[in-house]
Amino acid sequence: MQFGLYRTTPLAAAARLSSVLGKMTTNRGMKSSPDARKSLTDNERGQPSILNMEEFPSLSATKSIPYRKRRNKIDLITTSERRTEAVVVQNIGPLHGEASTSINDSYDTSLPANFGKKTPPSFCRKPKPGQNYQEHEVSTSINDSYDTSLPADFGKKATPSSFTRKPKPRQNYHEHEASKRNSNFSRGTDVDEPFDICFTEPRKSSHRRNSSHDKNSGKWVQKVQSSEENVHLEDITEKIDDVEYSVIERGEVLRPGMVLFKSYIPISEQRCQEFGRGPGGFYRPGYEDGAKLRLYMMCLGLDWNAQSRKYGDIRQHDNVKPPHIPDEFTSLVTKALDDSHTLIKQNFPTENVEDVLPKMSPDVCIVNFYNTNGRLGLHQDRDESKCSLRKRLPVVSISVGDSAEFLYGDERDADVADRVLLESGDVVIFGGESRHVFHGVKSIIPNSAPRELLENTNLRPGRLNLTFRKY
């Protein structure tokens, strides 16, 4: 797959991720059997595999891009459950927006008065005047509610009362109710079976997306139908003026050493058609007790073994050496860290920003692909070298495809964890004080990938995540 972005803009100097996702070739094309289903424990994690990269288009993260036309809400209802269970995902955008969760109320597209206007991103927490960095951090501890905080029941099954909840003003993200659809996470495969994350044939009937303009509401209404999963989804998209936000405006310091950049990688550059194809591609890792992680995995640079939790030059199940990390990806990571430093310095004046978030040049990338039923339990990334951990070198994480409900916090407890929606093109970085933050993927939001990405790449339903580290 190629993350293909070429940047010729002045800003483009930076991050060119080309085919990190680049071009891996191979003829593996295993398809998971729809019958092969298995539920797994929550405490899973995965990674390994290989890519053959030849040329990768560059992926640049420096361009200031229109701050998306966001889906306002998604009401996802399986045909058979239409009356009983629904998923409502409201995804107006991180800057402005409202949330409501309701089954029948889910088409309420009202937005805050300032929606779509260029105002300082409310997800960028800034210290109050006179506050220094530490004071700010104390005042914004985990249990405080920020502009970015989500309702306490975010991601939890809706209760009758929440069906009628009205949107709160100035919320950045949208609540969503995840329907407990039948598991369609494929058991995957034995460890040596390949898995392609992009369909090789154009999706014909399996995904049909149409949009039309509703003259009454003035909004774009998008309908998506997946006959494959017997899912009916209606996606109401808010058409907003193209407003450009700089990379820094799209950044937020989530906690000391932890930064989120929204839409850091333009959709046009999130190309992954060839990614993971060929020797060393995706496989379904398992633990020693036979349980499988609820994701597919492959690695770049070094292999990470889920059973031993150790890194190595060769992955054990097929003796393949992981492909190297393309230079474009390394540049992207460097650029993201530089931008993080700019953001941190802007918001929290500090003598040496590298004390807050050290620089890092990656030699490992763990690539995960989550089906729509995939997830990853809360965990810490502690398998890197003592030196890397001692220096608290950051992990840089890139998301592509369907959105994820990402949890993070000081404890391995989903109930008290903070959460954020990671959408296609978002970048999260955690290092320094946050290097050992617990984190995990609670759920993947079905049908939330940008249509343009699906059209460009034929990416199958699910989410691709790349985490760059220094061993």
Ligand SMILES: O=C(O)CCC(=O)C(=O)O
């Ligand atoms: O998918 C993600 O966002 C997190 C992945 C992760 O934590 C890991 O691979 O260690």
Ligand SMILES: [Fe+2]
């Ligand atoms: Fe992790």
